[in-house]
Amino acid sequence: MSDVIAKRQTAEVASTPRVGVTVQTANQAADALGHKMQVEDFSLYYGAFKAISGINLQIVEGRITAFIGPSGCGKSTLLRSLNRMNDLIPSVRTDGRVLLDSTNIYDPRVDVVELRRHVGMVFQRPNPFPKSIFDNVAFGLRRLKLSKSELEDRVQESLRRAALWDDVKDRLKTPATGLSGGQQQRLCIARAIAPEPEVVLMDEPCSALDPISTLKIEELMMDLRGRYTIVIVTHNMQQAARASDYTAFFMMNEQRSGEMVEYGPTGTIFTNPQDKRTEDYITGRFG
Amino acid sequence: MKTLNMARYRRRKLVDRIMRSMTVVATLLALIPLFLILGYIVIQGASAISWHFLSTDYKVPELSLDGSASDVGGIRYAIIGTLLIAGTATLIALPIGLLAGIYLSEYGKGRFASFVRFATDVLSGSPSIIAGVVVYIVLVKTTKEKYAFYGSVALALLMIPIIVRTTEEILKLVPQTVREAAVALGVPQWKAILTVVLPAATGGILTGIMLAFARAAGETAPLIVTVFVSNSVEYNVFGSMGSLPMYIYRTLDELTSPEQYKVLWGAAFVLTALVLVVNILVRVATRRRV
Ligand SMILES: Nc1ncnc2c1ncn2[C@@H]1O[C@H](COP(=O)(O)OP(=O)(O)OP(=O)(O)O)[C@@H](O)[C@H]1O
Ligand SMILES: [Mg+2]
Numbered sequence: 001m002s003d004v005i006a007k008r009q010t011a012e013v014a015s016t017p018r019v020g021v022t023v024q025t026a027n028q029a030a031d032a033l034g035h036k037m038q039v040e041d042f043s044l045y046y047g048a049f050k051a052i053s054g055i056n057l058q059i060v061e062g063r064i065t066a067f068i069g070p071s072g073c074g075k076s077t078l079l080r081s082l083n084r085m086n087d088l089i090p091s092v093r094t095d096g097r098v099l100l101d102s103t104n105i106y107d108p109r110v111d112v113v114e115l116r117r118h119v120g121m122v123f124q125r126p127n128p129f130p131k132s133i134f135d136n137v138a139f140g141l142r143r144l145k146l147s148k149s150e151l152e153d154r155v156q157e158s159l160r161r162a163a164l165w166d167d168v169k170d171r172l173k174t175p176a177t178g179l180s181g182g183q184q185q186r187l188c189i190a191r192a193i194a195p196e197p198e199v200v201l202m203d204e205p206c207s208a209l210d211p212i213s214t215l216k217i218e219e220l221m222m223d224l225r226g227r228y229t230i231v232i233v234t235h236n237m238q239q240a241a242r243a244s245d246y247t248a249f250f251m252m253n254e255q256r257s258g259e260m261v262e263y264g265p266t267g268t269i270f271t272n273p274q275d276k277r278t279e280d281y282i283t284g285r286f287g
Numbered sequence: 288m289k290t291l292n293m294a295r296y297r298r299r300k301l302v303d304r305i306m307r308s309m310t311v312v313a314t315l316l317a318l319i320p321l322f323l324i325l326g327y328i329v330i331q332g333a334s335a336i337s338w339h340f341l342s343t344d345y346k347v348p349e350l351s352l353d354g355s356a357s358d359v360g361g362i363r364y365a366i367i368g369t370l371l372i373a374g375t376a377t378l379i380a381l382p383i384g385l386l387a388g389i390y391l392s393e394y395g396k397g398r399f400a401s402f403v404r405f406a407t408d409v410l411s412g413s414p415s416i417i418a419g420v421v422v423y424i425v426l427v428k429t430t431k432e433k434y435a436f437y438g439s440v441a442l443a444l445l446m447i448p449i450i451v452r453t454t455e456e457i458l459k460l461v462p463q464t465v466r467e468a469a470v471a472l473g474v475p476q477w478k479a480i481l482t483v484v485l486p487a488a489t490g491g492i493l494t495g496i497m498l499a500f501a502r503a504a505g506e507t508a509p510l511i512v513t514v515f516v517s518n519s520v521e522y523n524v525f526g527s528m529g530s531l532p533m534y535i536y537r538t539l540d541e542l543t544s545p546e547q548y549k550v551l552w553g554a555a556f557v558l559t560a561l562v563l564v565v566n567i568l569v570r571v572a573t574r575r576r577v
């Protein structure tokens with residue numbers, strides 16, 4: 001009982017985006033291994049097609065959760081369900097619940113715009129705005145009506161956390177499209193974490209990058225771990241094994257709907273999978 | 288190793304050549320008259336241009352007994368009139384066209400949107416006199432006045448479909464991923480459109496607006512039925528006003544000697560140059576400051 005109240009309080013503190021305060025609370029919550037998000041009996045349809053079916057999953061606060069599985073099994077669909085990006089597609093219909101802390105984000109009373117401020121997203125392909133580097137990072141901060149120097153501090157801090165500051169500090173006013181692919185992706189991460197969301201979703205953030213940029217982004221994820229709850233989709237088994245705390249494995253059933261086969265601590269999934277299909281997949285025998 | 292089929296290759300190369308020359312010939316056929324007209328306007332028009340021509344107003348030519356050409360004055364009032372009428376038309380057409388274009392590109396999915404698309408396509412191909420007649424029936428008949436403003440309304444009717452469709456097409460070129468990125472940062476959709484999608488498309492949208500402006504600036508028919516012509520400089524759009532197309536149209540009847548005809552080329556040249564100058568000014572003023 002008191003546990004629940006404590007969790008509520010941390011959630012409230014964490015949702016006020018103030019630098020410095022969040023670090024502490026996020027770590028406390030992580031030590032208690034609270035569930036930041038819970039997916040309950042969740043299904044999603046594109047028109048008549050059931051793309052994912054009956055998913056149950058808890059996402060641990062302050063930790064990195066990886067979604068793995070063969071192409072088309074609904075990893076992106078599930079990930080985009082966590083901040084309701086699928087709302088942009090008209091034919092989408094959902095069943096079940098997704099809780100953020102204790103709120104069902106599919107409750108009609110929930111404001112999606114507000115939700116996405118708590119649950120940010122990094123996409124597969126770097127997608128900087130055709131604006132300056134500074135304006136890209138500042139984009140999600142504009143609504144906070146910060147003073148000029150506060151805004152500059154927040155932008156700088158986000159770029160530092162995204163390990164990009166040294167690369168761009170002399171050209172903040174130049175177009176973001178002039179950066180390399182890896183730099184652009186780190187810029188997109190800086191942009192996503194600048195408004196201090198509690199959860200950061202990443203859909204194959206390294207698939208368009210070279211191995212060195214990939215490693216940089218993995219290091220970056222490890223730095224962000226604790227402060228943010230991270231969910232990452234990846235096709236790279238080593239990446240999932242190296243850089244995640246928990247792994248969920250998905251597969252299509254006979255109706256071509258995505259289902260979760262197995263979920264657990266990454267170490268267990270990779271060394272001692274309970275399901276034959278998980279073992280086959282991670283050892284590269286199919287998929 | 289199988290031998291390559293040389294005969295086939297030669298044939299294919301020949302067909303390729305024929306097709307290519309046909310496209311070149313067709314292009315030339317289409318463009319040569321245009322270049323001739325443009326060249327003629329520039330040569331004839333430029334020689335008519337003088338400070339006197341640009342800075343004075345129209346003078347009805349006097350009949351001279353010895354057959355020498357009398358001064359017909361200049362086109363200052365018509366330049367100002369065209370800028371005012373077409374400018375006012377742009378002010379009316381711009382918000383409507385832009386918003387409708389945004390609607391079609393960002394929200395328009397259903398039957399209604401398809402209907403709007405179809406309607407704008409039909410409208411952008413309809414003869415300009417129809418816009419004049421509509422304004423004549425709705426405004427001129429009911430108020431029993433012919434204002435420059437009514438001409439602007441008629442021209443705006445011609446501009447709106449052009450602005451709507453170019454805006455829609457250009458906005459659709461902005462990658463979906465950029466919209467998603469903005470929405471994922473927790474801004475409402477309208478704000479994402481305003482702060483990310485529109486700025487990314489400024490160049491193309493401006494081109495559409497300039498196309499529409501160019502069309503409006505040169506239209507004559509709608510003005511004939513909606514605006515009383517004045518032969519002096521006017522600034523009140525709720526009154527009579529001159530304009531370059533009307534100058535050309537009206538002066539044709541009043542000129543007495545072939546020598547005077549060159550003012551027509553001068554006016555045509557100025558009209559063309561005007562559109563170009565406005566285009567350049569708009570582009571300089573709105574140049575991206577990233
Ligand atoms: N917008 C959409 N409309 C209709 N069907 C879709 C849409 N997006 C995805 N799907 C379908 O839903 C299923 C799951 O797609 P999803 O993109 O979630 O798979 P994924 O696991 O992310 O695959 P990948 O690893 O290739 O990215 C696929 O069968 C796909 O064809
Ligand atoms: Mg995917």
